[in-house]
Amino acid sequence: MKASIITIGTEILIGQIVDTNSAYLGEKLGEAGVTIVSRFSVSDQKDDMFKALERAQNDADLVILTGGLGPTKDDITKKVLAEYFGRGMYFDAKQYDRLKEFFKRINRPTTKAHEEQCFFPQNTIFMENAMGTAPGMLFHFGDTQFISMPGVPYEMKYIVENHVIPFIEKQRNEFLYHYTIQTAGCGESVLAEKIEDIETNLENHLSIAYLPSLGKVRIRVSGHGTKEEQLQADVDRTVNQIIERVSKYVFGENTDSLQSILGELLKEQQCTIGCAESCTGGLISNLITSVSGSSAYYQGSIISYSNRLKKELLGVKEEILDEYGAVSHQVVTQMVKGCIDKLGTDYAIAVSGIAGPTGGTPEKPVGTIYIGVGNKDDVSVKKLQLTKNRSKNIEYTAYAALNFMRLFIQGKLSDT
Numbered sequence: 356m357k358a359s360i361i362t363i364g365t366e367i368l369i370g371q372i373v374d375t376n377s378a379y380l381g382e383k384l385g386e387a388g389v390t391i392v393s394r395f396s397v398s399d400q401k402d403d404m405f406k407a408l409e410r411a412q413n414d415a416d417l418v419i420l421t422g423g424l425g426p427t428k429d430d431i432t433k434k435v436l437a438e439y440f441g442r443g444m445y446f447d448a449k450q451y452d453r454l455k456e457f458f459k460r461i462n463r464p465t466t467k468a469h470e471e472q473c474f475f476p477q478n479t480i481f482m483e484n485a486m487g488t489a490p491g492m493l494f495h496f497g498d499t500q501f502i503s504m505p506g507v508p509y510e511m512k513y514i515v516e517n518h519v520i521p522f523i524e525k526q527r528n529e530f531l532y533h534y535t536i537q538t539a540g541c542g543e544s545v546l547a548e549k550i551e552d553i554e555t556n557l558e559n560h561l562s563i564a565y566l567p568s569l570g571k572v573r574i575r576v577s578g579h580g581t582k583e584e585q586l587q588a589d590v591d592r593t594v595n596q597i598i599e600r601v602s603k604y605v606f607g608e609n610t611d612s613l614q615s616i617l618g619e620l621l622k623e624q625q626c627t628i629g630c631a632e633s634c635t636g637g638l639i640s641n642l643i644t645s646v647s648g649s650s651a652y653y654q655g656s657i658i659s660y661s662n663r664l665k666k667e668l669l670g671v672k673e674e675i676l677d678e679y680g681a682v683s684h685q686v687v688t689q690m691v692k693g694c695i696d697k698l699g700t701d702y703a704i705a706v707s708g709i710a711g712p713t714g715g716t717p718e719k720p721v722g723t724i725y726i727g728v729g730n731k732d733d734v735s736v737k738k739l740q741l742t743k744n745r746s747k748n749i750e751y752t753a754y755a756a757l758n759f760m761r762l763f764i765q766g767k768l769s770d771t
Contacts, residue, residue, distance in 0.1 A: 669693030
């Protein structure tokens, strides 16, 4: 099955909100064996929506829309769909009763706009929305099926998980299977070179894609076919070949993150961690605590942006700062030790650098960053030489620090 996704809303086009719905739909539909062939974001104008519907119908067997189902005048999706299908609109009393009951539960009155919201194109098949007022709608038109859902993410996700995916599973006659290998510490081109022969000799129903981001590269192996078990076996075999070839860079699979994997390692060892951050300003700590349950191993951080706080809070010696500067192997080593001492943790991460775009010198240009990781017995330090882009330098450093700590705990630093 081929699908096209349309997100409706001028607010998306002008950057007032970020279209997270398409990313979610792409992931969930892919897991269900659907191939996404196109994606559109369009304004709340009828002509733009018509053009998107026509193109999507030409591309796909299934068209998924989100947005434009609310009670305000700019929510015109239903009217546009009715006109596109050549159908009239009708008032659905059952939907109105459901809507009145919804507002009664939250002690709010219904309005004329809510009544107007209960007009739908003829032959609408409803998909219950237990999270909001606008139901999902399924339409059969020609050889294409259309599903329209609210743009509110948590409402859309409820309908997808409870109605759309079960509907698709009943329709499909071919399976699509993805497996993602999570890597860090090696660039996309180097990884591609290391597995070039594996990729060259892939069977026709398999493919490999590289999905790079700052500090990380995801290698996605995909396959399509009519026999689900055989398809998964073929993909898994290829995945194992790739992992064996680039094992030193692999930290997880599918939805794993560096911070979640680091957390699992710490929980296994029943150990704790803290951070001494300078140029990253707390981002490493933010990533660590983004994992539910991180309180089991994360103790806290010292954001020592100034030299004064490096000395007062972490015990960095003034003569070390004077001789080597804050951005140095010697200083981050002392930051690691000071962090462990002050916070009473088993492990610590420390970073100090020149994120830019100003502040560099000929000896230490912008992008010079030192990362230290260690425990009370040992500290390892690495130097990064990054770009002049401040935000990218900070983000890259944070993920590099997490990966460096992971390798230290696993005793794999000698492998990199």
